[in-house]
Amino acid sequence: TAVLRKLYLQAAMAQQDQDVIMYYRNGLLLAAALLVPLLLLVRLRRPRGENLPPGPWRLPVIGSLHHLVGRLPHRFMRDLARRYDAPLILLRLGELDVVVASSADAAREVLKTQDAVFATRMQTPTIRALTVDGAGIALAPHGEHWRQARKLGVTELLGARPVQSLRGSREAGVAALVASIASASAASGPVNVSSLLSTYIIDVAVRALVGDRIGGDLRGEFLERLGEGVRLATGFGLADLFPSSRLVRAFSGSLGRLEALGRETSRVMDRIIDKHQHAGDEEKDFVDVMLRIQKNDGSLRAGTIRAMITDLFGAASDTSATTLEWAMAELMGSPAALRRAQAEVRSALAGESRVREEALPDLHYLRLVLKETLRLHPAAPLLLPRECPESRHVLGYTVPKGAMVLVNAWAIGRDAATWGADAEEFRPERFEEEAALDFKGTNFKFVPFGAGRRMCPGIAFGLVVVELALASFLFHFDWELPAGGLHMEEQLGVTARRKGDLWLHATVRVPVPALAL
Numbered sequence: 001t002a003v004l005r006k007l008y009l010q011a012a013m014a015q016q017d018q019d020v021i022m023y024y025r026n027g028l029l030l031a032a033a034l035l036v037p038l039l040l041l042v043r044l045r046r047p048r049g050e051n052l053p054p055g056p057w058r059l060p061v062i063g064s065l066h067h068l069v070g071r072l073p074h075r076f077m078r079d080l081a082r083r084y085d086a087p088l089i090l091l092r093l094g095e096l097d098v099v100v101a102s103s104a105d106a107a108r109e110v111l112k113t114q115d116a117v118f119a120t121r122m123q124t125p126t127i128r129a130l131t132v133d134g135a136g137i138a139l140a141p142h143g144e145h146w147r148q149a150r151k152l153g154v155t156e157l158l159g160a161r162p163v164q165s166l167r168g169s170r171e172a173g174v175a176a177l178v179a180s181i182a183s184a185s186a187a188s189g190p191v192n193v194s195s196l197l198s199t200y201i202i203d204v205a206v207r208a209l210v211g212d213r214i215g216g217d218l219r220g221e222f223l224e225r226l227g228e229g230v231r232l233a234t235g236f237g238l239a240d241l242f243p244s245s246r247l248v249r250a251f252s253g254s255l256g257r258l259e260a261l262g263r264e265t266s267r268v269m270d271r272i273i274d275k276h277q278h279a280g281d282e283e284k285d286f287v288d289v290m291l292r293i294q295k296n297d298g299s300l301r302a303g304t305i306r307a308m309i310t311d312l313f314g315a316a317s318d319t320s321a322t323t324l325e326w327a328m329a330e331l332m333g334s335p336a337a338l339r340r341a342q343a344e345v346r347s348a349l350a351g352e353s354r355v356r357e358e359a360l361p362d363l364h365y366l367r368l369v370l371k372e373t374l375r376l377h378p379a380a381p382l383l384l385p386r387e388c389p390e391s392r393h394v395l396g397y398t399v400p401k402g403a404m405v406l407v408n409a410w411a412i413g414r415d416a417a418t419w420g421a422d423a424e425e426f427r428p429e430r431f432e433e434e435a436a437l438d439f440k441g442t443n444f445k446f447v448p449f450g451a452g453r454r455m456c457p458g459i460a461f462g463l464v465v466v467e468l469a470l471a472s473f474l475f476h477f478d479w480e481l482p483a484g485g486l487h488m489e490e491q492l493g494v495t496a497r498r499k500g501d502l503w504l505h506a507t508v509r510v511p512v513p514a515l516a517l
C-alpha cells in the first residue's frame with residue numbers, strides 16, 4: 001500500500017504540474033488572443049506610412065517623463081540620439097509629444113527646408129497665461145501679429161542703427177562694471193564675476209528698454225516681476241504636460257501665480273508708461289518709441305507695448321549673461337587662449353584708457369573666443385520650442401501633429417561627426433579654419449542663435465554688449481582662479497547657465513577711469 005500511495009502521490013503531483021502548465025499556457029493563449037487584435041488595432045489606427053522617431057520606453061500616464069528626472073534635458077536628449085543613432089528622437093512627456101532634432105541635417109530640415117511649417121511657437125498653458133495681456137515676439141504664434149511685432153523690434157531697437165544709437169548706455173554700463181570689479185578686487189579676495197556680469201546686462205537692457213528716468217523703486221519692482229516671470233516661464237509646468245486635465249490645472253499653482261504676476265507686471269508697466277508720457281517728447285528708450293508709434297497709429301495696443309518690453313527683456317538678459325559667464329570660465333580653463341585674447345586686446349588698444357566700441361571689429365581672436373563659447377554653450381541649448389501644426393515627414397520620420405519640436409543646438413555644436421574628435425574641447429582656433437562659419441544660421445552645424453524666420457533678431461545687440469564687456473575684462477585686469485579651481489557644470493534651466501557663481505581674482509593692469517557722476 002505504501003508503494004501504491006507513493007505512486008499515486010507522484011501521479012497526482014505530475015497531474016498538478018500539468019495543470020499548472022496548462023493553466024499558464026491557457027493564460028498566455030488568452031492574453032495573446034486579446035493582445036494581438038489590440039496591437040493590430042493600434043497599428044491599424046496609426047496612419048499608413050507613419051514611422052515615428054525612436055524614443056525611450058514609457059510608463060502609463062507619464063510616458064517618458066521619469067527618464068528626465070535629475071537630468072539636464074539637452075544632455076539626456078543627446079545621449080538618446082546617440083543610443084538610437086538617429087537624427088530625430090521622440091519623447092512622450094505626459095500628454096505631450098516632444099520631437100528633438102539632434103543633428104545638423106535634422107536642424108536644416110526644421111529651420112530651413114520646412115521652416116514655414118515649423119515657424120509657430122508652442123502655445124502651452126504657461127505661454128497662454130503669460131501672454132493673456134498681449135504677446136510680444138518670442139512667444140507669439142506665427143502670423144500677422146508676430147510679423148508686425150518683430151518688424152517693430154528690428155527697426156526700432158535691434159537693427160544696426162538703433163543698436164548704434166544705444167552706444168552711450170552700453171558705455172555707461174561697462175564703465176560701472178569695470179569700476180565695480182576694480183573696487184571689489186582692492187579688497188584682495190575673489191570677485192563674484194557672475195553677479196557683476198548679470199548686473200551689467202540688466203543695466204544695459206533696462207536702459208535700452210525703459211530708460212533711466214523711472215526711479216530706483218519702480219526699477220526694482222519692474223526687475224522683481226520680470227525675474228519671477230522668466231523663472232516661472234522656463235521649464236515644463238505640470239499643466240503644460242497634461243493640458244487636458246482639469247485636475248492638474250486646479251492643483252498646479254504656477255498658472256494662477258503666472259496670471260497674478262501678469263496683472264502685477266501690467267500695473268508696474270503702466271506706471272512706467274505713465275512716467276514716459278509726462279517726460280516730454282525726446283525719445284530716449286524703446287518705450288518712448290512705442291508710445292510715438294501708438295500716437296501716430298492707434299493700432300499698437302497697450303497690452304502689446306507691455307508684452308514687447310517683458311518679452312525683449314526676457315530674451316536679452318539671461319542669454320547674454322550666460323554667454324559672458326561661460327566665455328570667462330572657458331578662458332580661465334585655457335590659459336593659452338586667455339593670453340592670446342588678452343595680448344590682442346591690449347595691443348589693439350595700446351595707449352587708450354578704456355575699450356572703445358570702434359575697436360571691437362579689430363579684435364578677431366575675441367570673436368573666435370565668442371564663437372567657440374557659443375558652440376559649446378549655446379545659451380538656449382534647445383532653442384525656443386516650435387510646434388508641428390500638421391503631421392510632417394522629416395528625414396524619413398513622422399513628426400506627429402501637435403508635437404513640440406526642439407532643436408538640440410548644444411548636441412549639434414558638440415557632434416564629433418561634424419566637429420572632429422576634439423569637439424568637446426575649447427579651441428577657438430578651430431573657427432580660423434572654419435572662417436565662413438558665422439552667427440547667421442546658414443550652416444546648420446552651428447546654430448546658437450537658431451536659424452530661419454524665428455532666428456534671434458537680437459544678434460547685433462547681444463554681440464556688442466557681450467564683446468564690449470569681455471574686451472574690457474581682458475584689457476583692464478589680469479585674472480586668476482581662486483583655490484579650488486574651476487568646474488564646467490551646468491545648472492538645470494532653459495538657459496544653460498553655469499552651476500554656481502564664477503569667482504575669480506582680478507588684478508588691475510590698466511587703470512580704470514573714474515566714473516563720471
Ligand code: HEM
Pocket residue numbers: 137138139150153158311312315316317319320323378379380383384385448449450451453454455456457458459461462463466
Ligand atoms: C548672446 C546672446 C543671445 C543669444 C545666444 C540668443 C539666442 C536666441 C535663440 C537661440 C533664440 C531662438 C531662435 C529659434 O527659435 O530659432 C532667440 C530668439 C529671440 N531672441 Fe535672442 N539671443 C541673444 C540675445 C538677444 C538679445 C540681446 C535680444 C533682444 C534685445 C534677443 C531677442 C530675441 C527675440 C525677440 C527672440 C524671438 C524671435 C522670434 O521668435 O521671432 N536675443 N535668441
